[in-house]
Amino acid sequence: MDLPNIEDIDITDEDWRKTPASVKRFVVALVQRVEYLERRVEELEEKLNTNSSNSSKPPSSDPPWAKKRKRKKGKGRKRGGQPGHEGKTRELVPADEVDKTIKCQPSGCEHCGCKDIETTEGDYVRHQQFELPEIKPIVIEYRQYRYWCPDCERWHTAMLPLEAGQGILGPGFMALVGLLAGKYHMSTRGIEEFLDDAFGLKVSLGTVSRTEERVSEALAEPVEEAQEYIKEQPVVGMDETGWKVAGQRAWMWVATTPLVCIFALRFSRGAEVAKELLGEFFKGIVVSDRWSAYNWVETARRQLCWSHLLRDFEKISERTGMAGAIGTRLVRHGERLFVLINKVRDGTLSIEAFRRRHVAIRDKMRSLLGFGASCGHTKTERTCKNIIKLFDAMWTFVNNSGVEPTNNASERAVRPGVLWRKNCYGTQSERGNLFVERIMTVSMTCRLQGRNVLDFLTEAIEAHNACRPKPSLLPIMEEEVQLALAA
Numbered sequence: 001m002d003l004p005n006i007e008d009i010d011i012t013d014e015d016w017r018k019t020p021a022s023v024k025r026f027v028v029a030l031v032q033r034v035e036y037l038e039r040r041v042e043e044l045e046e047k048l049n050t051n052s053s054n055s056s057k058p059p060s061s062d063p064p065w066a067k068k069r070k071r072k073k074g075k076g077r078k079r080g081g082q083p084g085h086e087g088k089t090r091e092l093v094p095a096d097e098v099d100k101t102i103k104c105q106p107s108g109c110e111h112c113g114c115k116d117i118e119t120t121e122g123d124y125v126r127h128q129q130f131e132l133p134e135i136k137p138i139v140i141e142y143r144q145y146r147y148w149c150p151d152c153e154r155w156h157t158a159m160l161p162l163e164a165g166q167g168i169l170g171p172g173f174m175a176l177v178g179l180l181a182g183k184y185h186m187s188t189r190g191i192e193e194f195l196d197d198a199f200g201l202k203v204s205l206g207t208v209s210r211t212e213e214r215v216s217e218a219l220a221e222p223v224e225e226a227q228e229y230i231k232e233q234p235v236v237g238m239d240e241t242g243w244k245v246a247g248q249r250a251w252m253w254v255a256t257t258p259l260v261c262i263f264a265l266r267f268s269r270g271a272e273v274a275k276e277l278l279g280e281f282f283k284g285i286v287v288s289d290r291w292s293a294y295n296w297v298e299t300a301r302r303q304l305c306w307s308h309l310l311r312d313f314e315k316i317s318e319r320t321g322m323a324g325a326i327g328t329r330l331v332r333h334g335e336r337l338f339v340l341i342n343k344v345r346d347g348t349l350s351i352e353a354f355r356r357r358h359v360a361i362r363d364k365m366r367s368l369l370g371f372g373a374s375c376g377h378t379k380t381e382r383t384c385k386n387i388i389k390l391f392d393a394m395w396t397f398v399n400n401s402g403v404e405p406t407n408n409a410s411e412r413a414v415r416p417g418v419l420w421r422k423n424c425y426g427t428q429s430e431r432g433n434l435f436v437e438r439i440m441t442v443s444m445t446c447r448l449q450g451r452n453v454l455d456f457l458t459e460a461i462e463a464h465n466a467c468r469p470k471p472s473l474l475p476i477m478e479e480e481v482q483l484a485l486a487a
Helices: 013-017 021-048 171-182 188-199 205-230 271-278 307-318 321-345 352-373 377-390 408-424 428-447 451-464 478-486
Strands: 148-150 154-157 235-245 248-256 261-266 283-290 302-306
Touching: 171 188, 171 205, 171 428, 171 451, 188 205, 205 261, 205 271, 205 352, 205 428, 235 271, 235 307, 235 408, 248 271, 248 408, 261 271, 283 352, 302 352, 307 321, 321 352, 321 377, 352 377, 408 428, 428 451
Parallel strands: 235 283, 283 302
Antiparallel strands: 148 154, 235 248, 248 261
């Protein structure tokens, strides 16, 4: 049923004067009530339509009716490799490195059954498979001889060598436990069962837990070194996500650079944590969303994440009236900006040309945000005013090489933490917090540098047991590599 608009009802001044005072009050109250309910309905519909395309919610939380992200139309090509594409195949292992060779000699022609066939030695097709060896743990026994000391007049037992460490697991197994827990997010019980299934090694839940603690202790120095490294970098991406510590609300923070990434678990999402990770006198550029914890950083040294901005603009575009029109134009100009950015990335547009052409988009967005700040829609006005305050931080990437327009690197880095939280429901103690921080720092940093996590963990544990210097998480600079090769 079509409802009439209040504005379409024509009431003359004379009609209004003849209306009794009590009826006037009743009509005014009804109009105010209708206006309130209309605003409330609009707020609830907007909340109902919140999804990953117009907010920071993950795509996995989208309801079935959520609007799908727009995808670019294809060029009519089939999926997979295109004609002319150079395929990639795995190279065969050299024959002298093959562990076992099985000769497939035919007894007859496999097509017609003829038995009078001959094969030529050396004329064959090589097919290789990788197989697991028989897995059996190596048992190392340390025999601590007892001896009588005439001076002490008592019996003593020889001490274990430093490299033996503590507990029943050696460095390799300890590193594996750390890898399974920290990178693959297996539970303590899952690790216990895996060691039994894969190695026939029966350990208790307490052994797994104590091993995680010892792995954490071995990683303390490399992680502290990485934390200091972050504070000296010219560009750092920051993000944070929810966590649980003994059922209490906490936050997992991440600070990323191209080759080093650190994590921290804290009970605060405030500026004091950002200052702790970056250093209070940080002089580099911070790439982040508009969260207030980074407002202590000068606007000139901030880069707002354009992925977040586009979602804000998309949210505004879904509203009615002038707000929706402004949001639609903001989205359009944002998409135009990324067309230019992608052209710079694929080499079809020079950075100088991009800097000239982005000015028009920048000016139009400034005007649109100004209109949005006084459009009459409360939420739109608030969002636009907040963005205007940080307007210059939207464009830091334009004149600073090495600064990305989005914070996608930090969001990708923190994603494993989100999956771990959903799987284990957080941590229970400060000891657990330290293990999560350190193992994730090592795991993600090794991934960025193309290093083997298991090898790093094993080396760190062996060094910790023997009281030797720990391996470093810091990237090896090109000049250092050259010096090493020269030596």
